[in-house]
Amino acid sequence: xxxxxxxxxxxxxxxxxxxxxxxxxxxxxxxxxxxxxxQYGSIGVTFNGxxxxxxxxxxxxxxxxxxxxxxxxxxxxSTTAAPAAAPASS
Numbered sequence: 001x002x003x004x005x006x007x008x009x010x011x012x013x014x015x016x017x018x019x020x021x022x023x024x025x026x027x028x029x030x031x032x033x034x035x036x037x038x039q040y041g042s043i044g045v046t047f048n049g050x051x052x053x054x055x056x057x058x059x060x061x062x063x064x065x066x067x068x069x070x071x072x073x074x075x076x077x078s079t080t081a082a083p084a085a086a087p088a089s090s
């Protein structure tokens with residue numbers, strides 16, 4: 001079951017409560033009877049690896065772009081690129 005953090009708006013008393021997802025949120029401070037509020041913080045989950053971006057499910061096209069971009073930068077830094085030919089007019 002998840003643990004929720006609460007803080008009292010009146011006295012500032014802070015505490016954690018283990019509650020089920022289906023339980024109602026606590027509203028009354030156990031110390032002074034004041035109004036409680038839920039505190040939200042960052043979660044301890046980090047999503048790493050492939051499968052978390054739109055481009056990851058496109059057959060590796062993102063990887064090919066990265067590889068070709070790095071090879072282009074290596075080749076352009078070691079040699080001077082030849083000027084591009086003008087397109088043929090129709």
